[in-house]
Amino acid sequence: MKLHSALNDVKRSRGDDRRFPGERRSTTGRFSGFDDRLVHVAPNGALSDYSYPLSGLVGIDHSRFGLELDDTLYWLDEPGDQRYVGETALVETTHEVDGHTLTQYDLTLGRLHLTHFSLSTDDERDDTDPDATLYACVAFAPEDRVSRIGQLLHGDAVEVHHDREHDFLTAATDIEVTGQIPATFSELLESEPTELPRGEDDGRYEEARLSPITLAEVELSGSDASTTVATLLADSEAGEESRTGALKRARAGAAEHATRDALLEAAQAQAETAFEGVRAATDDAETVDIADPIADLRALRLLRAPTGARIAGPEFDPFYRYSGGYGYTWFRDDAEIAGFLLAADRRAGLGLEQWHRQSAHFYTTSQLADGTWPHRVWPRNGRLAPGWAHGRVEEAADSTDYQADQTASVAAYLATYLRTVDADDEQVRKALVAALDGLDATLADDGLPERVQNAWENMTGRFTHTAATFLEAYAAIARAPIADEHRERARDRARTVYSALDDLWVADRGCYALRLDDGDLDDRLDGSTFALAAAHREFDVLERDQSDTSGTSEHAGGVGVDADRLARLVTHIETTIDGLYRDPEGPLEGVARFEDDPWRVDEQADAKIWSVTTAWGAHAAAEMGALLAAHDHEAASRFDERARELLALVEPGGQLRRDGEYLPEQFFDDGTADSATPLGWPHALRLATAAELATVEQEPASAMNSDCAPVQD
Template sequence: MQLRDALDDYKRHEGHDTRFPGERRSTTGLFSGFDGRLVHVDPDGSLRDFGYPLTGRNGIDRCRLGLRVGADRSGDSSGEVYWFDASDTVSQTYHEATALVVTERETPVGTVTQYDLTVGDAHVTHIDADIERESESESEREYDDAEFVAYVGLAPNAQDTRIGQLRHGDAVEVYHTDEHDFVGSATGFSDLTGQVPARFDELLDAAAVDLPRPVSEDRYEEDRLSGDVVASMPVESGRATLVTLLTDENATPRDAALGRLDELTSTHVDADALRRAAEAETVAVPEDAPHADAVATDVRVLQLLSAATGLRIAGPDFDPYYAHSGGYGYTWFRDDAEISLFVDEASEYLGLDLDAWTERSARAYLTTQEADGTWPHRVWPHDGSLAPGWANGRLEAGDGVDYQADQTGSVVTFLASVLGEADGDLREEVVAALDVALDGLDDTLADDGRPIACQNAWEDMNGRFSHTAATFLEAYAAVAAADLDEETTAHAKAQADRVYDALDDLWVEERGIYALRECEEADEEEGLAAGDLDERADSAALALAAAHREYARVGDVDDARLDRLVSHVEAVVDDLWHDPAESDVKGLVRYEGDGWRQRGQGHEKIWTVSTAWGAHAAASMTALLREEGDSRAEFFAARTDDLLSLVLPDGPLCMDTGYLPEQLFDDGTPDSATPLGWPHALRLATVALADELDITVGAKTPALADD
């Protein structure tokens, strides 16, 4: 997304009730793309690349597709263009469990079905056009006067200036430095022009500008010195195919790129070919898997968000200029490691063939570990290099408060949990990584048995958090239970015991919950002094349930702690429950007093992560209590049903696309990163755990509001 596009969006949405101006949203439409490149297909047919963090290549920034009938093939492209964004979209779905996007629309000249599939570093858009004719005889002839028109704005190396174009017959090459992007057509080009994007006077004007412009000013710099291409492609037998290919000149020479483009435009030329290609890339989900539709969607989303390294972006980056957030197109080790653990656990139970994902994730964490055993704030997933961030305190001189200790805790839990699946060199490397990672955990564990003051999971405050303590408890317990030498496991067990005991310091008797945090310094806004407990309910503190279940493998969860956990999970879910009257949405807010991205709503927004976390915590409590023969387990089994139903397909927090957005407004409008990987992994893990516990989910209407 270029600044021009952000300013254009700002003009269109300034003052909107639920849209933040200057963002590029993915709350509508579907994504295609495995192996790195990630292309968004809007219901209006337009395309946009979101895969820069996954590949290091930027690709398409703006796009508009249409159909021209009555074109003059002499080179003068006469005839009106019927842009798809002005037509009615009938439906947009995936082909079965694949990442092939199928969009059907009615245009003034007939029905058009658009097929979109990202194949490695290429994206294929194919249309089948059923063009209406005035007589039966005319309907049987070749569509020799119809053209598929594509306006494609490419931004190689994320630049929109100092760009050049090269013409190679039926291909266009758009380049800046090392990124060279290609545009090709299965039926060639009947007309091809360049076009500069919005000019200074247009940027300064109060009105947004519609592109492409209908008439070129015939300037040499417009045709050859821009990334915007307007291509007209003949429709033959009702079909036309557009291909874009993103390359790195250092890795893919021009001749090789043109050869690949030629291969794509000659083989991916009909819907059947695209279906076969899509099915070959799809992870098989057993038909008898519980909630197989949700499982297939979760696996597809996590695959979409993954780079070839195995590292994932948190979600499609809707705010690359940090206008209203700190960006989402990076790998955070907290949610990435939890996703990896959830995938590994669910894969084994559900019969998914995802062992390669687990190994790839483990290797990625090994290469990104810092010398002190910890992991940094966030990295670029395409190569694991340090990404921009604000929580790299252990890489800077200072007291280290701007460090998110829970991220290291989450990676340690994953590596320790999958150690038994590793062999050979990988096992040796994981053992070595865990050894130094324990030093990193020990160094950030205070003398009182709780993690030092640091940043929280939500990245909006400092302190000593219940959630951070939960990740340390789980990490130490996982190491204690792993197949490691006796000295290492004994040390990890002793540290887990210390954290277990120290959690009592965070208990709020009056509310029956574990506090959000102990304040390291005064918080005037909350009226808290240094050393005070912030007694607000926090959905991140629901992590204590799974952490204690892991601890129970190596230690004793006594009756008093079990009582507190029961009270904590029940009370946090109840206190964060929100059921607005404006719509059908309902679920858990992030934490009490969360004011982020309210856009004038005046109330905390519902988060899918928090709701899915509540479901997973309830299922974890069910398992923990059943292991103790405690009848209270069945209350949490019902609570699992209540909360998981909200994020399953047909639930009010799950979109028609199957995606889980990060947040929703009270009126039901989705907001922020969509789809977000973390809730999809939580849903996947909870579906598997609920089925393992024989919890029937979706059999009744969620009844939390009636409790």
């Protein structure tokens, strides 16, 4: 999103208390793209690229389509009916134009995006064969620039370029292309937005050829009055084809997908490759069934780079006006997603073996020399990305600008991967041992992690959530197939953190504190402390396994999590869910992030509902149900029921789902979705929680705390 389009949005958003001006929202519409190009199709069919984090190429900044019927031009500015076609990433948008139906199909294949249009006429009309032309006004931003841009006209194609990035547009039918003059300084200062396309260039030919904006007139031909418009992003420094080769690929893409059937066939083939094995796996009688896994897997696949790393969500705030950006890989989000997918796969047989391997190896290649992981990286190559928590990269002593839970989340995933997927992966084993050193380096003498930044990235302190991730990571490492000396060290550390968590207990509230801050307990309820449930379940399995193999346990009398801790966990999880649960007078309900959360509330008095904390609450309740069942605790069924209630809010068709079955990050009380959409984390949480609860229904309680069968090649 460039300044011109951001200023236009500021002008359009004035007076709207549910829109933060200057953002590039994806809370409506749908995405297409399973490789390194991600294209958003707005409800009115307009296209824009969110591809930069995945490919390093920017592509389309904004666009507008129009249909000329018998010399009258109708711009497609109103929302149409939109859906995914089956389980593919093919987006269908239907427009009603003056008694005619224009159907638009959008599919992204690699760096090629295809938009097919076909026109049909209502049966009652006499002019069944209107004179029709498609208009496509497309503003590119090669290398994120709108100045120092050139247009090269190649007859039936246009090339918009800066230096390295070259963006092409062509069509399957006759096409005529002209440049568009960008908005002037005076127009940018006007109160009303500048609409495209512009008028004539007034003889300023050279300005139109030095512009990122192009206007294409495309013939709708054939019996169904159809065409396919193709855009291709190319990198001249990536060893790819020449200009001639790129033009050939763009033209071939349009010609080979000139019909709806050809586009649908390509979409189905793409989906079969992207979700290879998913259907066969879910039909396995030995696995549990998850309702509609494709809805969540598709959202997660859209966010995934070819390296296997994922962006947190599509970048909606490119100027960082209201956030610190979302189009990066956070190791917390990504490793949690990887772990939840692995858990769901082991129970439901989703066929995600390649996903697990790619995640593990991405983490090993992006690990720092001290065994930790940085704040965030570019998903396309693992290189360091801009951030504010790179304390372990900077040459600064005792920096609190480090999010230790990120390292713990990766370590827990690598340990589980090594134990359940590939015990012979030496690359992962070395990274895991180094991660153990990295965890130890930030564990204080009192058994709690040192002062660091929190999961929500808005404060520093000694957090319960960070301690929970350390407990889970140490317990998982102690169960991994690594040398005994490392397993013993991890087990000792897990027991140390387990005991130290008592220092974070707030007796008068019946909960664990948000943090310990300069010696004082911050007793606010915090949704990230839901992590305590999974951490204690992992620790419980570790201690029970130790007791089973040695005949005794040095901790808790061989019973895993002790009765007092179980009682505290029961109280804490119930208190946190109840305290953060919000049921405003509106169309939705769910769980807030933490008490008195002020972020992005605008004029709303109360904290907003978040999809990730709602899904996390469901997962924590399910984990507690399994942990309690392993101890024959009477509250197990109560937690299972609470988990199902919360899960229903984020299930496909649930209150917190939006277009494309996406889970946005946040919601205003009136139901308006806000922030990153789709957000990957809650989609993975939903899959893991659904698989856990399905297992509860299928297996006896005695099996609830045991491992599932390893993923098979």
